[in-house]
Amino acid sequence: MELLQLKYFLAVARLEHVTEAARSLHVTQSSLSKTIQRLEEDVGVPLFDRIGRKLRLNEFGSKFLRRAEKALFELEQGKQEISDLTSPEHGKLELAVTTASALPNILREFRKKWPYIHYHVQMLTTLEMVTLLYRGEIDFCLSSPPIQGDDIECQIVYIDPILVAVPKGHRLAERKSVSLSELRDEWFVGVKRGYGTRDLVDSICKSVGFVPNYVYEGDEPARLSSLVEAEIGIAFIPSTARLTTVNITYLQIENHELVREIALLWHKSRYISRAAQEFREIVIEYFETISKQTI
Secondary structure (H helix, E strand, O other): OOHHHHHHHHHHHHHOEHHHHHHHHOOOHHHHHHHHHHHHHHHOOOOEEEEOOEEEEOHHHHHHHHHHHHHHHHHHHHHHHHHHHHOOOOOEEEEEEOOOOOHHHHHHHHHHHOOOOEEEEEEOOHHHHHHHHHHOOOOEEEEOOOOOEOOEEEEEEEEEEEEEEEEOOOOOOOOOEEEHHHHOOOEEEEEOOOOHHHHHHHHHHHHOOOOOEEEEEEOOHHHHHHHHHOOOOEEEEEHHHOOOOOOEEEEEEEOOOOEEEEEEEEEOOOOOOHHHHHHHHHHHHHHHHHHHHHO
């Protein structure tokens, strides 16, 4: 059994499509198919049910997948550990976030201390983030909501109040606070379902008897403020994401403790490089600082 066979197997198992898997691996479909066939010959059973160009894991394949993922994970950890020992200042940091409002300040501080470390950040839904986290493909997640799991370390770093952002000239713009029930007839702009803040807000609104009427749903939380300024709708905005602008008023929510918990997550078995350890410390210190500023 070859390492290449395992890598190809994982790609096909995750994408369940020969053409897409071959494209992701930058190999021909015929080469990929032959490699999978050789792997099945080595293990002695078929690992997929074949439906045209689509391949679905069968019972044997599902069991083998768990073992293959663990094997490749451990090999990758060994590679990262050796790289950290030989060249600690020239590595890569893989990050995933469901909440990005604090990220620019954190990355700026990290870049000052580790100028030659390359980092890669993905903005993901909670489900997408959890998938990569369990695979051990990322160093850290900055997530709201927190995620609990046997293989996951979860450290809550900040309790972030959620505010209501309204444009200048809105009927509520002169107020400092508002009850949720007063918002039932408003038009809202927000992120799509699957993002922690959206799911939390929808749940709380439903508990008081209404479902927010979204006229815009997107993948970019940072865009919401410009839509509020343009009077497209109002928005639920975490306090860490509010802008200093005269064109938007931020209102506190009455009678409900509407807050999101921001957590730093990592896989318990993933090797944590010195640069990654430093990143964790920077995140913790950053949120400790803004917590003191709001007291």
